[in-house]
Every structure is written in C-alpha cells, then in structure tokens.
Amino acid sequence: MSERAPIRIRSVEILSDDWALLTKTTFDYRRRDGTWETQVRQAYDRGDGAVILPYDPGRGTVLLARQFRLPAYVNGHPGHLVEACAGLLDGDDPESCIRREAEEELGCRLSDVRRVFEVFMSPGSVTERLVFFVARYAPVDRVAQGGGMACEGEDIEVLELALDDALAMIATGGIIDGKTIMLLQHVKLAGLMKV
CATH class of the missing domain: 3.90.79.10 (Nucleoside Triphosphate Pyrophosphohydrolase)
Incomplete structure (x- = not known):
C-alpha cells in the first residue's frame, strides 16, 4: 500500500446524520508538483x-x-x-x-x-x-x-x-x-x- 496522501484537514462539517453520516470536509491537498490547493469534498459514510x-x-x-x-x-x-x-x-x-x-x-x-x-x-x-x-x-x-x-x-x-x-x-x-x-x-x- 502506498503512503497516505499529503493533506491537512481544515474543517469537517456534518451535513446529515440520519440513516448514514454525510460530511463536508475542507482540506489542503499537496499536488504532485508540490503546490498546495484547498479542496472541498463531501463523503457519505454508512459503514462497511x-x-x-x-x-x-x-x-x-x-x-x-x-x-x-x-x-x-x-x-x-x-x-x-x-x-x-x-x-x-x-x-x-x-x-x-x-x-x-x-x-x-x-x-x-x-x-x-x-x-x-x-x-x-x-x-x-x-x-x-x-x-x-x-x-x-x-x-x-x-x-x-x-x-x-x-x-x-x-x-x-x-x-x-x-x-x-x-x-x-x-x-x-x-x-x-x-x-x-x-x-x-x-x-x-x-x-x-x-x-
């Protein structure tokens, strides 16, 4: 397995916590060329x-x-x-x-x-x-x-x-x-x- 991606979490906001958990995460991501950029993603977690x-x-x-x-x-x-x-x-x-x-x-x-x-x-x-x-x-x-x-x-x-x-x-x-x-x-x- 490769090493974990180079990121810095800025914030995690819970958008929904009903049947599953929906979060919105703002983070800094280091691109392959070494520059950092801020990204926002949502993730749906209902378990494995x-x-x-x-x-x-x-x-x-x-x-x-x-x-x-x-x-x-x-x-x-x-x-x-x-x-x-x-x-x-x-x-x-x-x-x-x-x-x-x-x-x-x-x-x-x-x-x-x-x-x-x-x-x-x-x-x-x-x-x-x-x-x-x-x-x-x-x-x-x-x-x-x-x-x-x-x-x-x-x-x-x-x-x-x-x-x-x-x-x-x-x-x-x-x-x-x-x-x-x-x-x-x-x-x-x-x-x-x-x-």
Whole structure:
C-alpha cells in the first residue's frame, strides 16, 4: 500500500446524520508538483459491508436476490435490481455478517465461505469498503425461504439461475449492479463451476 496522501484537514462539517453520516470536509491537498490547493469534498459514510455469491458447481447455478432500490428508481430505472446478497457489517466481522445475510436474504446456510477481495465501490463520494465472498452451496443448504427481514423493510425475491444465464443478463441489462457483475465474472474466470 502506498503512503497516505499529503493533506491537512481544515474543517469537517456534518451535513446529515440520519440513516448514514454525510460530511463536508475542507482540506489542503499537496499536488504532485508540490503546490498546495484547498479542496472541498463531501463523503457519505454508512459503514462497511460484505457481499457473497453462492454457486453450485454440480448444477451450474448461482443464488441471487431481486429487490427494490430507491436510488436506482429515482435515476430512471424501474427500481428492482438483481443483485448478489449483501449487507452492512453492523459491528460484525465480514464473514459473520455475510453468513447471517445469506441465511436471512437467501434462506441458505453456507459453510464453505471464501473471501476473494475487497474494494471501494464508489470512492469519489462513499467511504464504504466492501468485502467480497463466494461459497459453494447445494440444495440441502437451503434451510429457509429467505426474503430478508420484513422489520428492516426488506422484500427480497430469491433467484436461482444458471451461471451462463446470469452472465447473459449482464449483456442485456438484466443485471446492472457492479458488485454482482464482479462476482459473476469472478466465478466464471476462476473456473469455480468445474466439479
């Protein structure tokens, strides 16, 4: 990892502290040519998260979720997105979080959970670091219906799709969620569907 950027924080103002924290930071930044300039940026902090793609190499399937996303809707999309199962850490370690989310959202109790990478999904404005996982599953691992937690406003449809069908949905616009595309391509490129 490279050294931290040369900045001097001048002020941090809280703009909103509701579902997440939105701050406005004024800082001095030293450019590569050595000159200093003052910049103002906003950052949205809702915590870090985890995401997982369960895959069944024996049947060539993956488990995904379809749910309504207001930000996509207000940006002109119909609103329901097909996504990999994900959630905020809420104080848990990433693996405990994603095991819990998989059971709540997909109805799947996963045992062979493997961390593959972690990324910033929108580093220009969001602080969230997302830890990506994959896990083998089989029909016996489906221990509940899934659907999420109604008390949290979740209304999730569980989808079991052939990996090739899910990948084809990327090309047709049926899957437009970045984290999901990354995990589907990882499973394909890493050859995880080979029995």
